[in-house]
Amino acid sequence: xxxxxxxxxxxxxxxxxxxxxxxxxxxxxxxxxxxxxxxxxxxxxxxxxxxxxxxxxxxxxxxxxxxxxxxxxxxxxxxxxxxxxxxxxxxxxxxxxxxxxxxxxxxxxxxxxxxxxxxxxxxxxxxxxxxxxxxxxxxxxxxxxxxxxxxxxxxxxxxxxxxxxxxxxxxxxxxxxxxxxxxxxxxxxxxxxxxxxxxxxxxxxxxxxxxxxxxxxxxxxxx
Amino acid sequence: xxxxxxxxxxxxxxxxxxxxxxxxxxxxxxxxxxxxxxxxxxxxxxxxxxxxxxxxxxxxxxxxxxxxxxxxxxxxxxxxxxxxxxxxxxxxxxxxxxxxxxxxxxxxxxxxxxxxxxxxxxxxxxxxxxxxxxxxxxxxxxxxxxxxxxxxxxxxxxxxxxxxxxxxxxxxxxxxxxxxxxxxxxxxxxxxxxxxxxxxxxxxxxxxxxxxxxxxxxxxxxxxxxxxxxxxxxxxxxxxxxxxxxxxxxxxxxxxxxxxxxxxxxxxxxxxxxxxxxxxxxxxxxxxxxxxxxxxxxxxxxxxxxxxxxxxxxxxxxxxxxxxxxxxxxxxxxxxxxxxxxxxxxxxxxxxxxxxxxxxxxxxxxxxxxxxxxxxxxxxxxxxxxxxxxxxxxxxxxxxxxxxxxxxxxxxxxxxxxxxxxxxxxxxxxxxxxxxxxxxxxxxxxxxxxxxxxxxxxxxxxxxxxxxxxxxxxxxxxxxxxxxxxxxxxxxxxxxxxxxxxxxxxxxxxxxxxxxxxxxxxxxxxxxxxxxxxxxxxxxxxxxxxxxxxxxxxxxxxxxxxxxxxxxxxxxxxxx
Numbered sequence: 001x002x003x004x005x006x007x008x009x010x011x012x013x014x015x016x017x018x019x020x021x022x023x024x025x026x027x028x029x030x031x032x033x034x035x036x037x038x039x040x041x042x043x044x045x046x047x048x049x050x051x052x053x054x055x056x057x058x059x060x061x062x063x064x065x066x067x068x069x070x071x072x073x074x075x076x077x078x079x080x081x082x083x084x085x086x087x088x089x090x091x092x093x094x095x096x097x098x099x100x101x102x103x104x105x106x107x108x109x110x111x112x113x114x115x116x117x118x119x120x121x122x123x124x125x126x127x128x129x130x131x132x133x134x135x136x137x138x139x140x141x142x143x144x145x146x147x148x149x150x151x152x153x154x155x156x157x158x159x160x161x162x163x164x165x166x167x168x169x170x171x172x173x174x175x176x177x178x179x180x181x182x183x184x185x186x187x188x189x190x191x192x193x194x195x196x197x198x199x200x201x202x203x204x205x206x207x208x209x210x211x212x213x214x215x216x217x218x219x220x221x222x223x
Numbered sequence: 224x225x226x227x228x229x230x231x232x233x234x235x236x237x238x239x240x241x242x243x244x245x246x247x248x249x250x251x252x253x254x255x256x257x258x259x260x261x262x263x264x265x266x267x268x269x270x271x272x273x274x275x276x277x278x279x280x281x282x283x284x285x286x287x288x289x290x291x292x293x294x295x296x297x298x299x300x301x302x303x304x305x306x307x308x309x310x311x312x313x314x315x316x317x318x319x320x321x322x323x324x325x326x327x328x329x330x331x332x333x334x335x336x337x338x339x340x341x342x343x344x345x346x347x348x349x350x351x352x353x354x355x356x357x358x359x360x361x362x363x364x365x366x367x368x369x370x371x372x373x374x375x376x377x378x379x380x381x382x383x384x385x386x387x388x389x390x391x392x393x394x395x396x397x398x399x400x401x402x403x404x405x406x407x408x409x410x411x412x413x414x415x416x417x418x419x420x421x422x423x424x425x426x427x428x429x430x431x432x433x434x435x436x437x438x439x440x441x442x443x444x445x446x447x448x449x450x451x452x453x454x455x456x457x458x459x460x461x462x463x464x465x466x467x468x469x470x471x472x473x474x475x476x477x478x479x480x481x482x483x484x485x486x487x488x489x490x491x492x493x494x495x496x497x498x499x500x501x502x503x504x505x506x507x508x509x510x511x512x513x514x515x516x517x518x519x520x521x522x523x524x525x526x527x528x529x530x531x532x533x534x535x536x537x538x539x540x541x542x543x544x545x546x547x548x549x550x551x552x553x554x555x556x557x558x559x560x561x562x563x564x565x566x567x568x569x570x571x572x573x574x575x576x577x578x579x580x581x582x583x584x585x586x587x588x589x590x591x592x593x594x595x596x597x598x599x600x601x602x603x604x605x606x607x608x609x610x611x612x613x614x615x616x617x618x619x620x621x622x623x624x625x626x627x628x629x630x631x632x633x634x635x636x637x638x639x640x641x642x643x644x645x646x647x648x649x650x651x652x653x654x655x656x657x658x659x660x661x662x663x664x665x666x667x668x669x670x671x672x673x674x675x676x677x678x679x680x681x682x683x684x685x686x687x688x689x690x691x692x693x694x695x696x697x698x699x700x701x702x703x704x705x706x707x708x709x710x711x712x713x714x715x716x717x718x719x720x721x722x723x724x725x726x727x728x729x730x731x732x733x734x735x736x737x738x739x740x741x742x743x744x745x746x747x748x749x750x751x752x753x754x755x756x757x758x759x760x761x762x763x764x765x766x767x768x769x770x771x772x773x774x775x776x777x778x779x780x781x782x783x784x785x786x787x788x789x790x791x792x793x794x795x796x797x798x799x
Contacts, residue, residue: 018624024631031635062679068616069679093623094666096676097691098684117662120630120655122638146691153696153734222687 011037015046015060032126043075062092087132091116095143109211112138137174144172147221167194172217235269238296245299257458264464268292271468283333287326294319309374321351324405331423361387418513419559426473430466478565484508489575499529519553548577604775615673630658681706700738711798718794722750730754749793758784
């Protein structure tokens with residue numbers, strides 16, 4: 001979705017109220033070759049920066065001053081609504097489906113929701129930023145794992161094979177068929193077969209586009 | 224006092240013996256019934272006099288009863304066959320009627336109400352005396368009524384029945400007018416009396432009608448010379464006079480009934496009834512509808528009664544009296560003055576009132592204390608909640624944030640060390656792993672202290688999180704989307720969380736249904752399972768703690784858990 005040329009570095013705005021972490025992130029992203037277009041300590045500063053610079057990606061902490069509840073999340077939702085060309089990655093100390101669904105709204109494109117501690121793996125973290133900037137969705141494995149593992153009466157997921165479950169989880173994390181194939185060392189064809197079987201077993205409408213698929217799977221899992 | 228009473232009693236006995244002796248000294252003996260009635264009337268007045276003296280030492284009623292008694296007995300002298308006692312006896316034969324009128328006008332306090340009434344009483348005595356004197360001057364017993372065996376009338380001035388008749392013709396209208404005045408005054412007293420006085424007047428009114436009727440009948444009959452009526456009118460009709468002492472008995476009974484009713488009224492009074500209900504109960508029991516229960520207006524010298532009327536203890540209305548309440552310094556009773564004649568009844572009323580007020584005060588105190596304890600319990604729980612929220616926030620902003628920063632630095636170090644010393648790389652890897660695990664542990668710890676999702680998103684999001692993590696399949700059937708006060712949300716969350724933990728531990732089932740519904744003024748939280756049932760509120764400390772927690776916000780926890788038929792745990796939490 002980004003119109004930026006491949007050679008130009010992604011322009012990122014960081015919103016995080018803890019100074020050390022904010023500066024750490026700036027360093028991390030700069031060293032990884034991204035351009036940090038600005039940093040904000042609260043949601044108001046963030047919105048001002050985004051309005052002025054229209055960055056490619058925003059990294060926002062959920063909890064920020066003044067109320068320390070979900071300012072970052074609200075700001076992210078607003079950014080997605082007002083500036084569709086700016087992707088957002090929301091960082092949190094804990095992941096909750098309530099936050100996730102508020103963030104996804106009806107359109108999971110260009111949205112990421114991950115645990116803060118994912119910053120420890122520099123490559124995966126920058127890759128996630130790049131994916132979001134490219135219009136994909138990035139959902140933290142932790143929240144997906146919880147949804148998959150949730151106790152259900154007459155659990156329909158029990159009918160899935162282990163491989164199908166793994167495919168389901170990766171789909172819910174926002175991965176494309178190619179990415180799933182690469183991660184599971186399968187051919188894209190096989191993945192497609194698994195996806196088809198799985199949708200049939202769960203009585204889900206097959207969805208071709210990745211972002212519709214993510215929403216359908218997450219909604220199904222959350223029921 | 225006792226000696227005087229004894230003397231009076233001896234006098235009364237002597238009078239009765241004297242009367243019997245005198246009546247039986249005449250020949251032929253009179254009819255037994257006439258004698259009995261005559262003696263009974265005299266004796267009953269003397270007896271009532273003694274009793275009234277004893278009961279109401281401060282009142283003149285005892286004296287008036289006694290005077291009337293002697294006024295009835297002494298004229299028996301006329302039965303003696305000697306001229307002097309015969310003359311004196313006949314002369315004072317009708318003084319009793321005047322003292323009866325006096326008694327009636329002075330009822331129930333023993334005092335005449337005005338100068339006018341004093342005048343009326345004096346007029347009655349005077350007219351009575353004048354009438355007797357004049358008729359004695361012109362009455363010759365030997366020629367009229369009594370026969371030749373009669374003793375002589377020492378006062379006889381002129382043996383002229385014609386003069387006597389003329390005087391009689393004047394005396395009838397005067398006597399009737401005086402009777403009418405007395406009767407009117409009695410009716411007026413009754414009409415004006417309120418409360419206790421009116422009650423005391425009711426019997427008197429009936430009795431007065433009877434006595435006046437008798438007196439009028441006697442006057443008319445004697446003036447019309449209806450000789451054959453004399454036995455009935457002069458012998459048997461005086462039985463009506465017994466109603467006089469009966470008045471005393473009635474008033475005694477009234478006081479006794481009131482005492483009894485007072486006890487019943489206090490027992491029947493609802494505990495903690497408002498003061499106006501206490502007043503009504505006392506007024507009803509006493510038969511004093513004018514009773515006022517007045518309380519000091521805080522910060523002023525004035526008093527207000529239960530009907531909101533201001534009461535000035537220094538300036539009570541006429542006929543009103545004041546009684547302080549023992550042990551209740553800021554309240555008083557204002558009642559009919561006539562009630563003061565029954566000091567025991569007043570004392571009883573006052574102590575009943577103070578008992579009830581004291582009871583109400585203690586109850587209010589206990590209720591206030593309970594309210595304080597409730598409020599402080601709610602504050603303690605709320606403070607605990609706030610402390611947990613603060614701890615969670617401190618962890619989030621402090622240790623968790625620093626660990627994330629540390630992880631970030633370790634991650635960057637690992638990137639920089641890529642391709643360098645493998646030992647350093649593995650050291651950095653394990654350090655990163657440790658930091659990650661510490662973060663996971665810290666996250667669980669923070670969630671256990673306070674679920675941040677509850678503060679961030681409210682009940683709906685927090686219940687969803689609970690359901691996702693619960694080891695039983697949890698369906699959220701209903702949950703309002705709006706936010707509630709922190710204490711309400713925390714309590715509802717705690718109930719669901721504990722209930723789900725109990726289902727997982729004890730219910731032997733794999734599913735539960737959670738429903739939170741908002742009803743007017745309260746939130747109904749219910750967790751239902753189809754498991755083994757048999758959970759008891761006093762069974763485990765978990766449920767007990769839960770009940771305490773719900774009670775701390777003024778709610779109620781109910782557990783419906785028949786063995787073998789599942790458990791329904793419901794909490795009703797008041798919320799604005």
